[in-house]
Amino acid sequence: MTTITEAGGPELPQYTKKDFTSDQEVRWCPGCGDYAILANVQSMMPDLGARREDVVFVSGIGCSSRFPYYMDTYGFHSIHGRAPAIATGVATANPDLKVFVITGDGDGLSIGGNHLIHALRRNANLTIILFNNQIYGLTKGQYSPTSEVGKITKSTPFGSLDHPFNPVSVALGAEASFVARSIDTERDHLREMIEAAAAHEGASFIEVYQNCNIFNDGAFEVVKDQPEENQIRLVHGEQIRFGADGEKALLMSAKGAMSIVAAADHDDDELMVHDAHREDPTLAFALSRVALSPTSPTPIGIFRQINRPVYDDQVQAQLDADVAQRGEGDLATLLAGKETWEVTT
Amino acid sequence: MTTITEAGGPELPQYTKKDFTSDQEVRWCPGCGDYAILANVQSMMPDLGARREDVVFVSGIGCSSRFPYYMDTYGFHSIHGRAPAIATGVATANPDLKVFVITGDGDGLSIGGNHLIHALRRNANLTIILFNNQIYGLTKGQYSPTSEVGKITKSTPFGSLDHPFNPVSVALGAEASFVARSIDTERDHLREMIEAAAAHEGASFIEVYQNCNIFNDGAFEVVKDQPEENQIRLVHGEQIRFGADGEKALLMSAKGAMSIVAAADHDDDELMVHDAHREDPTLAFALSRVALSPTSPTPIGIFRQINRPVYDDQVQAQLDADVAQRGEGDLATLLAGKETWEVTT
Amino acid sequence: MSDTLPSPTEQAQKPVERLDTVTIRFAGDSGDGMQLTGTRFTSATADAHNDLATLPDFPAEIRAPAGSLPGVSGFQLHFADHDILTPGDAPDVLVAMNPAALKTNLGDLVSGGTLIVNTDAFTRGNLKKAAYETSPLDDSTLEGYRVFQVPITSMTVGALDSFDLPKKEKQRSKNMFALGLMSFMFSRPTQGTEEWLRAKFSKTPEVAEANIAAFQAGWSFGETTEIFSHRYEVPPAKLPPGIYRQITGNLALSYGLIAAGELSGLPFFLGGYPITPASDVLHELSKHKHFNVKTVQAEDEIAGIGASLGAAFAGNLAATVTSGPGVALKTETIGLALSVELPLIVINVQRGGPSTGLPTKTEQSDLLQAMYGRNGDSPVPIIAAATPGDCFYAAIEAARIALKYRTPVFLLSDGYLANGAEPWMVPDVNSLPDLTGTVQFAAPSNGQEFMPFQRDPSTGARPWAIPGTPGLEHRIGGLEKEDVSGNISYDPDNHHHMTMLRQAKIQGIAADIPQLVVDGDDDADVLVAGWGSTYGPIRQAVRKVRKTGRKVARVHFRHLNPFPANTEEVLQRYQRIVVPEMNTGQLSLLLRAQFLVDARGYNQVRGLPFTTQELASDITAHIDEVSS
Amino acid sequence: MSDTLPSPTEQAQKPVERLDTVTIRFAGDSGDGMQLTGTRFTSATADAHNDLATLPDFPAEIRAPAGSLPGVSGFQLHFADHDILTPGDAPDVLVAMNPAALKTNLGDLVSGGTLIVNTDAFTRGNLKKAAYETSPLDDSTLEGYRVFQVPITSMTVGALDSFDLPKKEKQRSKNMFALGLMSFMFSRPTQGTEEWLRAKFSKTPEVAEANIAAFQAGWSFGETTEIFSHRYEVPPAKLPPGIYRQITGNLALSYGLIAAGELSGLPFFLGGYPITPASDVLHELSKHKHFNVKTVQAEDEIAGIGASLGAAFAGNLAATVTSGPGVALKTETIGLALSVELPLIVINVQRGGPSTGLPTKTEQSDLLQAMYGRNGDSPVPIIAAATPGDCFYAAIEAARIALKYRTPVFLLSDGYLANGAEPWMVPDVNSLPDLTGTVQFAAPSNGQEFMPFQRDPSTGARPWAIPGTPGLEHRIGGLEKEDVSGNISYDPDNHHHMTMLRQAKIQGIAADIPQLVVDGDDDADVLVAGWGSTYGPIRQAVRKVRKTGRKVARVHFRHLNPFPANTEEVLQRYQRIVVPEMNTGQLSLLLRAQFLVDARGYNQVRGLPFTTQELASDITAHIDEVSS
Numbered sequence A, B: 001m002t003t004i005t006e007a008g009g010p011e012l013p014q015y016t017k018k019d020f021t022s023d024q025e026v027r028w029c030p031g032c033g034d035y036a037i038l039a040n041v042q043s044m045m046p047d048l049g050a051r052r053e054d055v056v057f058v059s060g061i062g063c064s065s066r067f068p069y070y071m072d073t074y075g076f077h078s079i080h081g082r083a084p085a086i087a088t089g090v091a092t093a094n095p096d097l098k099v100f101v102i103t104g105d106g107d108g109l110s111i112g113g114n115h116l117i118h119a120l121r122r123n124a125n126l127t128i129i130l131f132n133n134q135i136y137g138l139t140k141g142q143y144s145p146t147s148e149v150g151k152i153t154k155s156t157p158f159g160s161l162d163h164p165f166n167p168v169s170v171a172l173g174a175e176a177s178f179v180a181r182s183i184d185t186e187r188d189h190l191r192e193m194i195e196a197a198a199a200h201e202g203a204s205f206i207e208v209y210q211n212c213n214i215f216n217d218g219a220f221e222v223v224k225d226q227p228e229e230n231q232i233r234l235v236h237g238e239q240i241r242f243g244a245d246g247e248k249a250l251l252m253s254a255k256g257a258m259s260i261v262a263a264a265d266h267d268d269d270e271l272m273v274h275d276a277h278r279e280d281p282t283l284a285f286a287l288s289r290v291a292l293s294p295t296s297p298t299p300i301g302i303f304r305q306i307n308r309p310v311y312d313d314q315v316q317a318q319l320d321a322d323v324a325q326r327g328e329g330d331l332a333t334l335l336a337g338k339e340t341w342e343v344t345t
Numbered sequence C, D: 001m002s003d004t005l006p007s008p009t010e011q012a013q014k015p016v017e018r019l020d021t022v023t024i025r026f027a028g029d030s031g032d033g034m035q036l037t038g039t040r041f042t043s044a045t046a047d048a049h050n051d052l053a054t055l056p057d058f059p060a061e062i063r064a065p066a067g068s069l070p071g072v073s074g075f076q077l078h079f080a081d082h083d084i085l086t087p088g089d090a091p092d093v094l095v096a097m098n099p100a101a102l103k104t105n106l107g108d109l110v111s112g113g114t115l116i117v118n119t120d121a122f123t124r125g126n127l128k129k130a131a132y133e134t135s136p137l138d139d140s141t142l143e144g145y146r147v148f149q150v151p152i153t154s155m156t157v158g159a160l161d162s163f164d165l166p167k168k169e170k171q172r173s174k175n176m177f178a179l180g181l182m183s184f185m186f187s188r189p190t191q192g193t194e195e196w197l198r199a200k201f202s203k204t205p206e207v208a209e210a211n212i213a214a215f216q217a218g219w220s221f222g223e224t225t226e227i228f229s230h231r232y233e234v235p236p237a238k239l240p241p242g243i244y245r246q247i248t249g250n251l252a253l254s255y256g257l258i259a260a261g262e263l264s265g266l267p268f269f270l271g272g273y274p275i276t277p278a279s280d281v282l283h284e285l286s287k288h289k290h291f292n293v294k295t296v297q298a299e300d301e302i303a304g305i306g307a308s309l310g311a312a313f314a315g316n317l318a319a320t321v322t323s324g325p326g327v328a329l330k331t332e333t334i335g336l337a338l339s340v341e342l343p344l345i346v347i348n349v350q351r352g353g354p355s356t357g358l359p360t361k362t363e364q365s366d367l368l369q370a371m372y373g374r375n376g377d378s379p380v381p382i383i384a385a386a387t388p389g390d391c392f393y394a395a396i397e398a399a400r401i402a403l404k405y406r407t408p409v410f411l412l413s414d415g416y417l418a419n420g421a422e423p424w425m426v427p428d429v430n431s432l433p434d435l436t437g438t439v440q441f442a443a444p445s446n447g448q449e450f451m452p453f454q455r456d457p458s459t460g461a462r463p464w465a466i467p468g469t470p471g472l473e474h475r476i477g478g479l480e481k482e483d484v485s486g487n488i489s490y491d492p493d494n495h496h497h498m499t500m501l502r503q504a505k506i507q508g509i510a511a512d513i514p515q516l517v518v519d520g521d522d523d524a525d526v527l528v529a530g531w532g533s534t535y536g537p538i539r540q541a542v543r544k545v546r547k548t549g550r551k552v553a554r555v556h557f558r559h560l561n562p563f564p565a566n567t568e569e570v571l572q573r574y575q576r577i578v579v580p581e582m583n584t585g586q587l588s589l590l591l592r593a594q595f596l597v598d599a600r601g602y603n604q605v606r607g608l609p610f611t612t613q614e615l616a617s618d619i620t621a622h623i624d625e626v627s628s
């Protein structure tokens, strides 16, 4: 990296992608979607507006959770499912840090589901990226909470029975203040999402469709291979249109369900204009139900983005206010308490 | 109890409430809302349509979780937060049982949040009743994941900071097939909800507002004390109306948010008719957002009730189908496997 | 309030008998306010400058059914004019507010002891709930005790005649009547109690005054009625000179953590989740934000310790506090903490086990869980507090070791210490250890690549490089790490090497902790070895044994892992080692395994501190056996 | 495929040399299919009726970067004409598919050993990834070995000339070429391999035939080229007569659980969550639904054991399977299971620790976690399997004890047993124990109130009354229970009593398990005591020691808690006890504590089974020290 100011000014060094690339050999399978996400994040980092030493990546366990090793930032490859909790501690201890959480559909939604939903409602300043490959990669291919019903895997040779989660719906049900979805291979879109999430104050959640070419190859091919037909891009303030010529649009029915319609059949003002900033998450929720799994036209983009007090800042604020009111604590006074007596010889 | 058939026929004994009342002294604080819920469940039991010996109550830890001790059925007072998981095992092992889960806002949404949401998506045949008193009762009054922001408790003398969960929204985000809400003191309504939940095939979830008169007295008084003004009763197929003369109604805005309106100002067909059976949970979700906490008009009733394959039945069906196809397993054949060789002397 | 009763603050007129020690127990329904009464009597006793020790004992339910046996709540206080070590084996005085309280507590009263019963509560209904067929007041049940039958409830209501309060409310003041009566009987100062009532009910002065009136009525009743022929006085204790206050273990522990933050110059962070009997530490710490203390009530125990470990990574002095079932959930994260070698204090305020067990009772059965309750070879230091006040120093020592050696440390307390109170000499802040030397965050050294697992040769600790430090960006995790570089390594020899290094680091702490000090008769044959909250009872029992002319030695372990360097040498000096524990033999096991000594256990798992009499007999039997 | 090559099934013409034992290791990139190759060679070796033992060794990543050092995957097979006990200390033959594989494995090859290298893979890029400055094929690196340089990749592609497949696909068959070559060299039967390839690729016959062609090409290459002067034969092993099959530990364990279900007449239930190296048990069991086996992949380990405990309550034979980090999460529920006294099998397929540790490596460092890793005094029986095939019997024994004593039982396996294969004598189903006697669900006894904690006087077990049984409705939970009635009880004496009853129940099992059998020289001074998967290496090392004329005795613990009744008596017979373990001394600790014997550890924590040579030296040193 080259520093653009003289000797240690407060300005940011002008980083390159290389400054965020660690010396560790990347150990994913050739062809894994994780590579694209890593490259994307590494190249976005110089524009993050944070010093490298202030960036922390925390992850759980899974193929995806190896991510921190490849970033030349502070990193913590923790234990299965617990990254949101650990990251909450990092952020709360030092609200000046830029804390990212990397997790998978197993790590974040199976064993770690509770920490995830609590992190979202609590709204500490975390950028949570969930790599959804609809499978357990690292343990060699068991179904996950996002796998479709009937999935044949090592642990379900007769087909899986549980109805899957829709990660965006889960996040919205858990009061998340920022919820987005993107795709490993959609470079520009993914970068835009990660940038927006990182810029969001509070907990942000991005589901990224990620191909596991070894154990669940092609899970997202419908959405990837026919982007125009099957990617419904959500842009705040814009009409929700898709199809080669934007000929399809979304319409909300009387009872809140979304339907896909031919734009030409409807007046312009009937068609849904995306509004990610609504306090009420119902619209975002309705959008999350357009595709229950990515095998038909599927919304990607920012579903919801609202302002809410940030947990770690507020913890700090309570502390500062207490100091302001009572002064810094005096240990001797504390220990003596209110009622003492003296014993003399 | 008296049995209405002669000697052990398949017909159900004619139970009374007393048959479901155990000999254990009830150990809740005088005035606790738990008493009303207990009495309600006990008196509903004879009409459950199940033999007493087939009924199992599983709970976690908390004041509410003492519930099973007071039911003269099979009962398991387990550990904090784990009741949905244990109950899933009971139901899956024996799908003929009628399995109830009793939990609290701490037990079910704090430590046990993950088991709860997975139980809901998995849809085993469980009736889950969450006693929401917006406080940790048994540990003497700390804030819970449903406590309002700014709550002063033993653990938050400066006021709590985390944004609370809305249990109904959480359940809907987690793909629950049956979601309802009721109130400890609303005897008939509560009974109706529990009956409907118990009759539902699959996992049903009821949030019950329950007063903890020791640590959080009056948390629901707005809703309880002015039922006509503040209880919005949801009845499938009926217009959603409330107020002394049903003069208020709900209207869905263009972007899915619900607003409370004067019924007189609107055409009848503009007003929302409740539809709990929609596959799409958006309407139910929208209704869950009408009141973020029960301090204003709040919907109670069944938000959602749809049919979905039942996990424990399907596990059994896969097993039966395998037996039908391959016959009952033969151990000797299994052990020998496909490739053996003989060593002779 | 009748004018004719003299004010309690006036000099009472009855003859005064001097006692050197008294154990008194208040027992009543959970709703009767016995904990409050006992706590207040304790404060008054502290005001009287006695030495004291308390034992609250209450059910796990918030309020079990009124009048029922499981609903009985008790508070025992032992106070004396000399230093005392236990809350007393058995009460000399029992106040029983209802039949259930009488039923469950009478067996403990010393024979010939004093019994005060609230006759108003001996209704047919209450007798039935307590499973009394006939009233014990009428049959021979109470023979052999000095019984005072007092209609406490009705006298309270009578005394509050002039107050415009509902009868129920008036009845609720009956505990203050009892407190007044006992305060009279044992010549406790009254001013503090009155002030305390005014402060407590500052928002409802009427209620405050009613309670004061009830309190005064109780006092006056003692003073004026004939049935109490005289009163007692326990002179101030001759404690070492200093400023004293009363303290419970949970409070002392909280203060110790705050002090450790101050002494190390680090912000303090607690990630917790409520659980009996540890919650009060979370509560207490959340009051002191101006000491740079952050507390997070997490969604569960795993998240609580997770947040703490994250805070430790970020450079805070971090702790998590829980009890046994909570530790069970934290073991995976403790393993991670020791694998990444970050400082972390894990506090277990032990309670009765296994499983949910006896949440409000004391026990010390989680030692082996602390020692071995993790997958893999995963050593962690263990420190145990001995008395309520000692929790303060134990917390500072735990912080010192965690920081200096970059390791999770177990700090063990228990339910008895947590809630028990004792007079505590307020420490001189300047005499507390300076922990700043243990911190030393890593700083970039020009040009050289940073090696996150390059150990300090003297401690074996790895560098603590916190986010925000330019040039020290690095990654840590739970996979095995290459020595020095910290990179992931699956190399067989490296794994063996790292396993041994982790072990050696913890073992090495033995050189950095105080040696065992034997309290004892040099030429004794029997050594009594204890740890944790049995300190008081064991010392007391040993005193009793010595009074019989026998010789006996005693050690008490504050450090359970590693053991002090002279442990083996000390143990070898004695023919017999007796290890009293409130478990089935956990320290015994460690001593036997490590030193091959035939440690004999004295194991009582009753959810209560030992009675010193029984323990003394056991020790005596050992001495007699060995010497014969 | 050229017509001129003779079919591998024809009699090969090269001279044949007889060997009694060979250890061969296949090593290559994770993507090279080494595990498949090794497994298939193992099957062919089983077809040849040799005794055998295998050691797969692969990285924790699915596929680390191609050609890199961490990406190397290996498979070692030891086979012989006599009974063997280990996968071999060091390979006699090494097949290295690329430079990284050569680099990481060459050090293990015996001096003078045979090395086959795939020269095609020694490109500049691959050499760099393996950190070779110059090609080891060109310098002195390979001196002292019998080196065969074979362009395996290009010969494979050449042999598949006539196939209409992409070149990449053809290259992927290079492992089959290597397998063919080795099959020729060691005279392995070929028919099974060909059938297996046809079955494996039944959906893509073209690929099947290509692989067969590659396999045949490898064989023919060995047969026709000059560089292999002769081939080897290892005659069938003289194993005890019976029907044999090949089995791995995870498969045997799964079969043992299914068998236990059948033998007890109970439906079998597994609640699990995937984790290396235990997942295959979940996978295997989920295939056998027609054995009345239900498997639930839960959301985490806690839910997995929770579901199992629920199923046990409902009357199933229930188990949960995991590895160390998963056990860490299950300890609270294990405590609940022992508190409510329900049968439950907790399986830990151990891996390298602490924390995430070394997921794909073996270790036996979770013994103390099994023993003490819970809050409170919470004894559970522990059983460990000794060999892959023994996992079957160990599982049945675990079920027997769980059912009979109504208790959670730990069943310990490890990564080496899990994935290691050996010939296994197929048991006669009729000879397996009948477990129906251990079940006996409680039935209502007319009029009498049901007492859920009324114990069977002979076993101490409480009744198992399952939902659905009229009249036995009752409640259980983790709070302390009153003896007999099972009602919640906070009574001090009852708690002590129940604590002791729980302990006595587990201790009592000692009378119901086989006594220790000493393998040994009666007049030996040294006893070697082991447990778990070190069975083979220890036996082999002891054999080696005996060959030197020294006397040594050996015991192997299957039951770790309680120990067999004669343990003390056996230990006392010897002057020295040596305890080899793949941990820092966990069985040592238990033996020292319980029997006060100065057990000496031999502790290697390398993630691999012991090399018998080193262990033999250690034992020898002990013998020589004691006898001098």
Ligand SMILES: Cc1ncc(C[n+]2csc(CCOP(=O)(O)OP(=O)(O)O)c2C)c(N)n1
Pocket: A061, A062, A063, A064, A065, A080, A103, A104, A105, A106, A107, A108, A131, A133, A135, A136, A137, A138, A139, A144, D273, D274, D275, D276, D301, D325, D326, D329, D356
């Ligand atoms: C406590 C614990 N349980 C289980 C495991 C095994 N495990 C490791 S990763 C994983 C699932 C990974 O799935 P996911 O999060 O979707 O990540 P992916 O590999 O697909 O990127 C599991 C079950 C573990 N390491 N720790």
Ligand SMILES: Cc1ncc(C[n+]2csc(CCOP(=O)(O)OP(=O)(O)O)c2C)c(N)n1
Pocket: B061, B062, B063, B064, B065, B080, B103, B104, B105, B106, B107, B108, B131, B133, B135, B136, B137, B138, B139, B144, C273, C274, C275, C276, C301, C325, C326, C329, C356
């Ligand atoms: C593992 C564990 N952690 C913590 C506790 C302590 N604990 C018992 S109940 C409870 C919270 C109860 O709150 P809730 O579920 O809302 O029940 P309520 O008492 O309000 O009915 C807690 C934290 C415990 N028993 N076990």
Ligand code: SF4
Pocket: A027, A028, A029, A031, A032, A033, A034, A063, A064, A133, A137, A138, A211, A212, A213, A214, A215, D062, D063
């Ligand atoms: S197993 Fe799947 S998710 Fe994991 S590295 Fe390989 S391709 Fe990626």
Ligand code: SF4
Pocket: B027, B028, B029, B031, B032, B033, B034, B063, B064, B133, B137, B138, B211, B212, B213, B214, B215, C062, C063
């Ligand atoms: S503490 Fe609250 S919730 Fe618990 S029993 Fe008392 S009133 Fe009910």
Ligand SMILES: [Mg+2]
Pocket: A062, A104, A105, A106, A131, A132, A133, A134, A135, A136, A137, A144
């Ligand atoms: Mg995944």
Ligand SMILES: [Mg+2]
Pocket: B062, B104, B105, B106, B131, B132, B133, B134, B135, B136, B137, B144
């Ligand atoms: Mg609650």
